Amino acid sequence: MNEENIALYLACQSQDIPTQTAAFQAVWAYLYRVALKLVYDQPNAADLAQDCAQRALIRVHERLAECQEPAAFRAWARQIVSHLAIDYLRQHKRLLPLEDEESETAVSLPTPIPTPEDQTITTLTTHELYTHIALAPISDRSRRVVIGRYRDDLPDEYLAQRESQLTNQTVLPSHIQVTRAKNIAKLRNYEPLRQFLGVATK
Amino acid sequence: MEDLHKQLAKIIRAAPDDATCQNILLALDGYIAAQLAGQNYQLRFPEVAFHLDGCLTCAHAYARLYELALAEAAQQLPAPAHIPAPNLDFLNRETAVSLPQLLQNALHRTANYLTLQLSAQLLPLLQPPPALALRAPTDEGRYAHCLLLLEANETLPLSLAVYQDAHNLTNCLVEVTLELPDRHWPDLAGTAVSLHTPTHQAHTTTDAWGIAVFEGIKTAELPHLTIELTEM
Numbered sequence: 001m002n003e004e005n006i007a008l009y010l011a012c013q014s015q016d017i018p019t020q021t022a023a024f025q026a027v028w029a030y031l032y033r034v035a036l037k038l039v040y041d042q043p044n045a046a047d048l049a050q051d052c053a054q055r056a057l058i059r060v061h062e063r064l065a066e067c068q069e070p071a072a073f074r075a076w077a078r079q080i081v082s083h084l085a086i087d088y089l090r091q092h093k094r095l096l097p098l099e100d101e102e103s104e105t106a107v108s109l110p111t112p113i114p115t116p117e118d119q120t121i122t123t124l125t126t127h128e129l130y131t132h133i134a135l136a137p138i139s140d141r142s143r144r145v146v147i148g149r150y151r152d153d154l155p156d157e158y159l160a161q162r163e164s165q166l167t168n169q170t171v172l173p174s175h176i177q178v179t180r181a182k183n184i185a186k187l188r189n190y191e192p193l194r195q196f197l198g199v200a201t202k
Numbered sequence: 203m204e205d206l207h208k209q210l211a212k213i214i215r216a217a218p219d220d221a222t223c224q225n226i227l228l229a230l231d232g233y234i235a236a237q238l239a240g241q242n243y244q245l246r247f248p249e250v251a252f253h254l255d256g257c258l259t260c261a262h263a264y265a266r267l268y269e270l271a272l273a274e275a276a277q278q279l280p281a282p283a284h285i286p287a288p289n290l291d292f293l294n295r296e297t298a299v300s301l302p303q304l305l306q307n308a309l310h311r312t313a314n315y316l317t318l319q320l321s322a323q324l325l326p327l328l329q330p331p332p333a334l335a336l337r338a339p340t341d342e343g344r345y346a347h348c349l350l351l352l353e354a355n356e357t358l359p360l361s362l363a364v365y366q367d368a369h370n371l372t373n374c375l376v377e378v379t380l381e382l383p384d385r386h387w388p389d390l391a392g393t394a395v396s397l398h399t400p401t402h403q404a405h406t407t408t409d410a411w412g413i414a415v416f417e418g419i420k421t422a423e424l425p426h427l428t429i430e431l432t433e434m
Contacts (some may be wrong), residue, residue, distance in 0.1 A: 002371050003347055006421065007329060013425070014326035020293060028288040033279040037270050040280065050286050058292050070421055071371040079231055082270065086227060086263050095262045126207045149255070150210040155244065172272070173237070174265035177254055181261035187214050197215055 002071040009070040012061070024057065030074060031056045031081045038085040042094060052088060056081035132193045141166075142183035145176050213256040226253045226260050234264070234271050301327045309358060315432050316359070322425040328352050328362075344368050345375045350424070354381040360431065364424065367417070374421045378429055380412035387411055396430040399423040 011023035035049035035056070042048050060077050067076045089095045130151055133143060141163060148154045148162075156173035163171040187193055226249070233250045236243035244251040254261045273279055304324045310317045328350040345365035352362040360380050367373040376397060380390050390412030397404045397416045400423055408414045419427070 003349075003366065006349060006366070010326045010329065013322045015323045016326065019326055021290060024290055024293060025288065029285055032285050033281070034270065034274075036280045036282065037273055038266050046282070046286075054289060057288055061292055068422055069372050071366075078274075082231075082267060083227070086266065089266075090223075090227075090259065090263065095259050095266075097262075129207060129211065146210075150206045153206060155242075172269065174268040177268075178258075178261045178265050180255055181258045184210075184213055184255055185217070185258050188217065193214065197211055 005073040006070045009064070009067060009073040012064055024061070027060060027077055028053060028057050031060075031077060034078050034081050035085050038082060039089065042089075048085075048088070052081055052085045056084050059084075128196060129193075132190070132196050133187065136187055136190045136193060138183045138186055142179055142186075145180045146183060146187075149180060209252050210255075213252060218253055218257045222253060223257060223260055226250055226257070227263055230264055230267050234268050237268070238271055238275065305352075305358065316430070318358075318360070318362070318429040320424060320427040325350065325425055349374060349421070354379070360429075362429065364419075366421070370418075372421060373417075374419050374424070376416040376419050376427070376429075378408075378414045378416075378431075380408050380414075380431070382412075385412075394432045396432075398428040398430070400426050 008023055008026060011019050012027065014020045014023065031053040032049055035052040036045060039045050039048045039052070056077070059080050063080075067073055069076070086095070130147060133146060136143070138146075144163070145156075145159050148159045149156070156176040159176045160171045160173045163176065229247065229250050233243055233247045236246055254264050301324075304321070304327065308319050308321065308324055310319075344367065346368065347366040348363060349366055350362065350364040352358070354361040359382055360378055363377045363379075365375045365377070367375060378395050378397075380393055382390070388410035390408055391410045393408045393412070393414075395406055395408060395414035397419070399419060402419060402423070404416050406414050406416070
């Protein structure tokens with residue numbers, strides 16, 4: 001694979017037209033498949049993938065001299081198309097599914113609670129923190145992934161495996177991460193917890 | 203453990219600002235690479251881990267990139283029945299040149315002095331055919347893969363071979379072999395050979411077989427490689 005990467009990298013620089021054309025067509029096919037994987041759920045996925053891959057292909061050509069490791073040429077090209085696709089989705093607010101977008105908007109309304117510089121969390125307040133989380137209106141899985149990470153210091157790989165066993169469905173670490181972020185956003189809007197954190201700052 | 207509680211309280215209190223998101227997105231590739239390599243990625247990249255918990259947008263971006271990395275590792279990228287053709291109008295369409303022409307421009311010679319200057323144009327034309335030249339077996343296959351091969355001819359009294367370093371894939375070994383019609387082993391020893399790249403200079407002399415070897419050359423600098431021979 002490293003030899004193939006180096007050969008492809010050098011062929012992209014060739015002054016021989018057929019060699020260079022074939023090299024960029026090979027890079028294109030790869031970039032398109034990567035882009036399609038990233039935007040698979042968008043309504044115009046094929047067109048969007050084509051646009052991202054085309055822009056990435058031009059950028060690969062312009063920045064070839066910046067590739068420090070020809071043996072990792074494909075990974076370098078993949079980074080370029082990934083950043084373009086993610087930036088597009090972020091700028092057009094298409095990274096979040098609709099239901100997550102609504103909850104994200106909702107939690108931005110309350111005023112953040114100020115944090116004094118010398119604030120500490122004692123053992124007592126830690127217990128209270130997790131008691132509030134245990135009582136918050138979030139799902140059991142949500143509770144498990146928040147408490148699993150912050151109280152029990154468990155990695156997402158372990159939490160994913162545990163949820164997979166509990167539900168008999170494949171749960172990835174990325175699912176755990178999104179679930180946790182979604183529910184921490186909900187916890188920001190949970191008044192008893194907001195009050196508790198406000199009391200702890202005095 | 204107390205640090206985690208403080209972090210959770212901090213994350214719940216306030217959502218991160220957009221300015222942080224761009225830096226985190228740039229760090230995600232390294233974060234995911236560490237994760238898939240089985241490292242303690244949340245400990246290695248704590249600012250990324252805590253930001254992802256506090257920013258749902260970035261968490262979704264991470265999920266897409268993570269699942270892309272998984273799919274690629276499993277060779278399960280989408281394989282659509284039809285891939286549209288790219289627009290390649292941006293490619294340089296200067297007139298193609300041949301290897302002899304490029305070599306003529308790359309070679310400079312006086313009575314006792316010869317310089318060979320590689321270039322980005324020349325390198326792709328030097329890739330060896332599938333039956334690769336192998337190094338001597340004493341290096342246990344470290345330099346088994348030949349990247350470039352330039353054979354000597356009537357105007358070029360040396361051959362050049364470049365081998366990938368299997369111990370450090372960003373580096374290579376450059377082997378220069380003096381080939382003169384009127385000199386043979388062991389009378390090929392003692393010719394001074396210098397190698398120059400933008401970040402490296404090295405000097406040695408040929409052995410009895412006329413061979414000079416340079417290790418630790420950065421592969422990315424091959425387009426800027428210069429070989430000098432003196433006192434031939």
